[in-house]
Amino acid sequence: MTRTNPTRSAAALPLAGRASSLIGSVIDSSTSLLAAQKHDIVRFAMGSPADEAVPLEEFRDIAASVLDHSSMTYGATEGEPRLIENLLGYLQDTADPTAADRVTITAGGMQGLDLACKIFIDPGDLVIVESPTYTNGSATALSYGADLLEAPIDEHGLVVEALPDLVAMAGRTPKAIYTIPNFQNPSGTTLSLARRQQLLELAHLWNAVIIDDDPYGLLRFEGTDLPSFQSLSPADPLLFSVRTFSKILAPGLRVGWVDTDPAIRQLVINAKQAMDTCTNVPAQHIVAEFIRRGGLDSHLAGLRTEYRSRKNAMQQSLRRHLGDRVSSTDPEGGFFLWLTLQGADAQTSTRRLFETALAEGVAFIPGPALSAGGKFDDALRLCFASTTIDRAEEGIQRLARAMDRELVG
Numbered sequence: 517m518t519r520t521n522p523t524r525s526a527a528a529l530p531l532a533g534r535a536s537s538l539i540g541s542v543i544d545s546s547t548s549l550l551a552a553q554k555h556d557i558v559r560f561a562m563g564s565p566a567d568e569a570v571p572l573e574e575f576r577d578i579a580a581s582v583l584d585h586s587s588m589t590y591g592a593t594e595g596e597p598r599l600i601e602n603l604l605g606y607l608q609d610t611a612d613p614t615a616a617d618r619v620t621i622t623a624g625g626m627q628g629l630d631l632a633c634k635i636f637i638d639p640g641d642l643v644i645v646e647s648p649t650y651t652n653g654s655a656t657a658l659s660y661g662a663d664l665l666e667a668p669i670d671e672h673g674l675v676v677e678a679l680p681d682l683v684a685m686a687g688r689t690p691k692a693i694y695t696i697p698n699f700q701n702p703s704g705t706t707l708s709l710a711r712r713q714q715l716l717e718l719a720h721l722w723n724a725v726i727i728d729d730d731p732y733g734l735l736r737f738e739g740t741d742l743p744s745f746q747s748l749s750p751a752d753p754l755l756f757s758v759r760t761f762s763k764i765l766a767p768g769l770r771v772g773w774v775d776t777d778p779a780i781r782q783l784v785i786n787a788k789q790a791m792d793t794c795t796n797v798p799a800q801h802i803v804a805e806f807i808r809r810g811g812l813d814s815h816l817a818g819l820r821t822e823y824r825s826r827k828n829a830m831q832q833s834l835r836r837h838l839g840d841r842v843s844s845t846d847p848e849g850g851f852f853l854w855l856t857l858q859g860a861d862a863q864t865s866t867r868r869l870f871e872t873a874l875a876e877g878v879a880f881i882p883g884p885a886l887s888a889g890g891k892f893d894d895a896l897r898l899c900f901a902s903t904t905i906d907r908a909e910e911g912i913q914r915l916a917r918a919m920d921r922e923l924v925g
């Protein structure tokens with residue numbers, strides 16, 4: 517699995533300088549790569565909700581009721597009023613409440629990340645990213661010409677204590693810090709309360725924006741919620757929060773939102789007007805009506821129960837078939853386990869293992885695809901959320917066979 521950028525063969529074309537920074541996504545490319553495979557594959561690669569977790573019957577019913585002329589015309593750039601109203605009502609009782617003058621509805625979390633970078637990042641700006649990280653997010657910063665500074669994570673998330681030294685070594689202060697505070701993609705780790713506070717202090721010291729990317733926060737199935745950045749630092753213009761319905765409802769809807777200071781929100785709206793005018797209107801109405809009918813709470817409760825069982829079952833399968841050949845993180849929510857190969861297996865390249873595993877009928881994301889600097893060739897990400905327990909057991913057996921083949925070969 518490699519990234520492709522065609523600009524080298526297109527040197528004669530009048531491309532913008534930034535075209536060479538459009539590195540593509542190994543994660544996203546795995547969708548078409550896997551779709552093209554003819555044989556049966558257990559898919560641990562994409563971070564998609566389970567098919568069974570999408571309330572399809574209700575969506576069908578709602579779609580029939582919301583499809584009218586008002587959903588076929590342009591909508592307000594900031595989002596459909598009925599979605600914003602229902603969303604605010606829902607969020608009021610969560611760890612992440614917000615207000616109408618702060619919210620803009622977006623085409624998923626990715627558009628939120630793009631808007632954040634478009635507004636805050638100039639070519640040559642320094643952006644701190646976690647290592648490993650969700651590389652579609654770091655790629656967005658790169659597409660605006662950022663220089664990335666990778667910072668380590670441990671079991672309590674981003675190692676905030678390490679940042680001052682890293683920044684001193686870089687010789688300039690960052691413009692932005694890109695963090696995934698809850699059940700981080702890919703590691704599953706959660707940023708501790710003390711580190712959230714320290715990070716806010718550093719952001720103010722450096723006058724850097726915190727791009728707080730939290731698609732999984734509502735999917736905590738163990739432990740207790742930690743305060744969001746915004747609740748720790750209300751009305752903070754240095755906070756840019758990116759949210760999405762992709763993991764809690766369905767990624768194909770492409771509906772998310774950003775939560776920012778009202779002055780930043782006006783820039784978000786201006787930027788979005790030069791981008792796509794408004795987010796898909798029927799999709800917004802479907803989500804609004806789903807929340808209005810009161811379905812979201814019980815839906816999320818069901819997801820949390822199901823994903824907890826799936827995580828536990830996958831960890832048991834890993835112990836059964838791989839024992840101490842891998843170590844795994846133990847997330848309290850979200851979608852992902854991050855495995856690090858141990859002992860003799862640590863010599864196996866997970867990029868190579870990916871090919872062998874695909875032939876055995878199982879897919880994952882190799883570590884280097886989740887690292888801005890291409891590190892972690894001894895690690896891989898498994899999505900435990902999208903596969904039933906029986907299929908996951910089969911998938912882990914196939915992974916063990918692929919690892920055996922790599923060791924022998």
Ligand code: PMP
Nearest residue numbers: 563624625626650701729760762
């Ligand atoms: N951020 C993170 C950390 C994610 O895991 C994802 C989805 N994999 C996104 C952003 C993008 O979300 P969306 O599909 O809503 O664009």
